[in-house]
Structures are given as structure tokens and as C-alpha cells.
Amino acid sequence: MIRMFHVYKNYPNKIQALRDINIHIKKGEFIFLVGPTGAGKSTLLKLIYRGIVPTKGQVIVDGINIARLKPGYIPYLRRNIGIVFQDFKLLYDRTVYENISFGLKAIGATNFEIKQQVKKVLDLVGLEHKRKMKPHLLSGGEQQKLCIARAIANEPLILLTDEPTGNLDPYNSWEIMKLLFHINIRGTTILMASHDKLMVDKAKKRVVRLDQGRIIEDTQRGVY
Amino acid sequence: MIFENMGFYFREALLSFRRSALMSIATILSTTTILIIVGMFLLISLNSNLFLENLESQLEIIVYLKDNISKAELNTLEGSFNSIDGIKEAKFVSKEEAYQRLSKDLGEQKDILSAIEINPLPASFEIQVKDPKMIEQIANQITKFEKVEEVEYGRETAERLLNFTYLFRRAGLLVLALLIFASILIISNIIKITVYSRRSEIEIMSLVGANSQFIKWPFIIEGFLQGFISAVLSIIILYYFYFFAINKMRQAIPFLPLVVDIIDLLPIGIAIALLGSLVGILGSMFSVGKYLDV
Numbered sequence: 434m435i436r437m438f439h440v441y442k443n444y445p446n447k448i449q450a451l452r453d454i455n456i457h458i459k460k461g462e463f464i465f466l467v468g469p470t471g472a473g474k475s476t477l478l479k480l481i482y483r484g485i486v487p488t489k490g491q492v493i494v495d496g497i498n499i500a501r502l503k504p505g506y507i508p509y510l511r512r513n514i515g516i517v518f519q520d521f522k523l524l525y526d527r528t529v530y531e532n533i534s535f536g537l538k539a540i541g542a543t544n545f546e547i548k549q550q551v552k553k554v555l556d557l558v559g560l561e562h563k564r565k566m567k568p569h570l571l572s573g574g575e576q577q578k579l580c581i582a583r584a585i586a587n588e589p590l591i592l593l594t595d596e597p598t599g600n601l602d603p604y605n606s607w608e609i610m611k612l613l614f615h616i617n618i619r620g621t622t623i624l625m626a627s628h629d630k631l632m633v634d635k636a637k638k639r640v641v642r643l644d645q646g647r648i649i650e651d652t653q654r655g656v657y
Numbered sequence: 658m659i660f661e662n663m664g665f666y667f668r669e670a671l672l673s674f675r676r677s678a679l680m681s682i683a684t685i686l687s688t689t690t691i692l693i694i695v696g697m698f699l700l701i702s703l704n705s706n707l708f709l710e711n712l713e714s715q716l717e718i719i720v721y722l723k724d725n726i727s728k729a730e731l732n733t734l735e736g737s738f739n740s741i742d743g744i745k746e747a748k749f750v751s752k753e754e755a756y757q758r759l760s761k762d763l764g765e766q767k768d769i770l771s772a773i774e775i776n777p778l779p780a781s782f783e784i785q786v787k788d789p790k791m792i793e794q795i796a797n798q799i800t801k802f803e804k805v806e807e808v809e810y811g812r813e814t815a816e817r818l819l820n821f822t823y824l825f826r827r828a829g830l831l832v833l834a835l836l837i838f839a840s841i842l843i844i845s846n847i848i849k850i851t852v853y854s855r856r857s858e859i860e861i862m863s864l865v866g867a868n869s870q871f872i873k874w875p876f877i878i879e880g881f882l883q884g885f886i887s888a889v890l891s892i893i894i895l896y897y898f899y900f901f902a903i904n905k906m907r908q909a910i911p912f913l914p915l916v917v918d919i920i921d922l923l924p925i926g927i928a929i930a931l932l933g934s935l936v937g938i939l940g941s942m943f944s945v946g947k948y949l950d951v
Binding site: 482484505508509511512514516522523524526527536538539540583587 | 665676677857861862863864865868869
């Protein structure tokens, strides 16, 4: 599903964010990206959704070489990738329903499809009863669930999550994790950048450790 | 795809108008203020131009005729004048009429004329030209006619006046160009701020896979609406302000030439509407483009 060959990423301030990254992520895998702040976790995720391009090397996502992807095709790549951020990135002037529906509208879904799909994902994350509320009235955990609902609404092949439990208490964190496991079981490949030792250890999934831009460890059923 | 979604884009544009009502109102008010300033300058320019045209139209050539001119020669001469391209009107002033005018101009001092036994004043033609810039050329042409004693057109005054109106018009155009340039910069910056305040929305749309057209169109429509509403508001304000000012000026200076015909004022309205709408559209287009590269 995702392959990286000798990937380097340098930022303009001469910071080497990634160095010689080689990784193969199979369809349906659940992978934790761990490592200290500045290790390159977020950069690696950005490469996958083509938020940035590699300085050197190849990044292949679902058969597409993202470095060669023309700007006009980026939206089509992103329709296969759901993204969940630590800071939620919700639209606070729109309702829960609208936060999900506008993404679906953006990819050309019909009104009927939108209604069905929004209901389905809101049921899945348990927010159907709050569909008319604005996000600021939701708790942190609920806002993160809304982000996940938005990210999976168009049933993407890949879900990228950048420290989704970073702002949550252990109970809500575990709720989010259960939700992500559930989504993963349905076939979605999940990459989760995390600092949450408790969750990583409890999950017993593949753990890729980054340090100073390099992969220093890649373990099946690993720990933090 | 664009036209299929036009209804949606319009709804989105109107919704975001409502969602960020304060920002929209601030944008409209600031844009309206700028457009009013541009409109005021355009109105002043239009009236100055009318004033200058009026001034220029008062330039005329006076052709003094020899005393021994016969009736037939006079008719031929008048015919020749009328056949010269560039002459608007040639009015004959007889010796008697000239004498009466002088006597009238002298007023209480007209008695001095009684000392003169015969009428010394020559008959003349007062010639108005279509284009004041042609006055010298036409005057030279007339000098060559037989039975023409002297041609007078106030060469220095005419040259000075024409130089002044030329410079005034050029300066006006320069100021207008600068003002329009400044207003484009200011309005597009105001719009840039509204787009900036919603950059996260653009970023999120881009991240969920919306293509650039889908993201841009609601902003473009919103920019157009903001610009157009501002233009309409400024036109209404300028209309009332202008006619109020004109009435006041007419009371103060009754014979001042002023533009009052709506048809003559229409181009200014159209220019303001175009300026507001186009800058609204282009301003949003470029600003959104800046935040699209996520």
C-alpha cells in the first residue's frame, strides 16, 4: 500500500527531517510511528498525503509515485487518504453534520449519498445525537471522534493520524484507539504517530521508531 | 462540473457571508469607502472636463474685413469659411453692429464716439472652431483669403489656455491612474485579510481532497458579491451626495457648467461597479490560491 525507498527530506533551514527512509506498509496494517519530538514522524505522514515532496527518494502510495504527481491530481490522491490531526482542524462555524458533509460534497458525492454516509460514520463514532451541534460544544474526545468520522467518511484506503490522543485523558484515548482498531479491522491501513506509551504498549501492533530522521527500529507487536 | 455545482457554490458563498457576518460587513464598508473616493474623483474629473471644454469653446477667431467688400464677395467669403473643415460656426458682424456693440460697451463714455464722423470699425466674422487645437491652423488659412484685412485669435491666450487644459487633463489622468491602482491594492488587501481569516478552512478542504475549483469558487463568488454590494452602496451614496452638492453649487455659482444628465454620469457608475466586482473576484482568486498549496 505504501512504499518508501531511500527517502530524504530536507527543509529550507537545512534541517534534515528524514534520512534514508525505507519502509513497506501492507494493506490493512496498523502501524505506530514513535520517537521523540522532531524525529520526523509528522514529516513522514506529510509525505504520504503529499503535503510535501521528498528531497530525494521515492514514495509510492497505492501505486502512485507522489513526487511525480501533478498538482491537479493531489485531490484524487487525498480522497484515498483520511487524515486526523492532534489539533482536530475542525470548522467551528459549522455543525457536526456539516463538518463531515462538506468533505463528501467536495469529492462530488450526491446529497443522498452524503446523508447516508454521514449517518453511518456518526453512528460508528457515537455522535449521531449531536449532529446539529457546533464542534466547540463537544468535549475533546468527541471532537477527535468527529475528526475520525470526517476522515473515514469517504471510506479511504489509508488513515493517517498524527497524535490523535495527544490532548485526551486515558479514558478518551482508549475510546479513540478502540475506534481506530475497529476501522482497521474493516480493512483500512492505519498509520498513527504517537507519544502515548500506554496505548502503544496495549495495542501490540507494528511499531516503527524514528530518531533524528532515521528509522532505528521496526518491530511487529512492538512496544513504545 | 463547475456549472453543475454553481448553485452549491452560491449557497456556500452566501452561507459564509452569514457565518462571518462581521468580517463581511467590515469588508463591504471599507471597500465602499474606497470606491466612494474613486467615484468622487471621477465626478470631479468629469465636471472639470466639462468646464475646460466650455472654456476652450470660447476661443474664437475674429476676421476683420476690408471696407471695400461687396455683397457678392461677402457671400463668397462666407461660403468659403463654411467649406473649411474644422469651422463650427461663422457669424457675420456688420460695421453697424460693431459700432453698436462698441457704443454699448463704452456705456456712459459713449459720447466720445460722437467726435468721430464716420464709422471706423470694420465688418468682421466671428468664427468658432470645432477643435480648439486647430485654431492656429485655421487662422493661418483664413489670412490668405482676399478681402481679409486682419485675423485675430488671441494667439498667446489661446496657447496658454490650451497648455493649461492639456496639463490639467494629463495630471488628472495620472492622479486617476494612481488612485485606481491604490484602490485595487487596498481592496485586494482587505479581501486578502478575509481569506486569511479562513485559511484553515481552505487547508481542511484541501486535505479532504477537494479540488482547487471547488475551494476557489465560493470565495470568488463571495469576493464578487462583496465588491458588487460595495459598488452599489457607493453608487447610491455618491448619487445623493452629488446632486446635493450640485444644487448647493448652483445656488452659489449659477452659470457654472455642471454634468447633470444621468446618461453622462452612467459611465462612472459602470466603472465603479466593474472596479468593485473585478477587484473582488481577482482579489479572492489570488488570495485563495496562496493558501491552497498545503
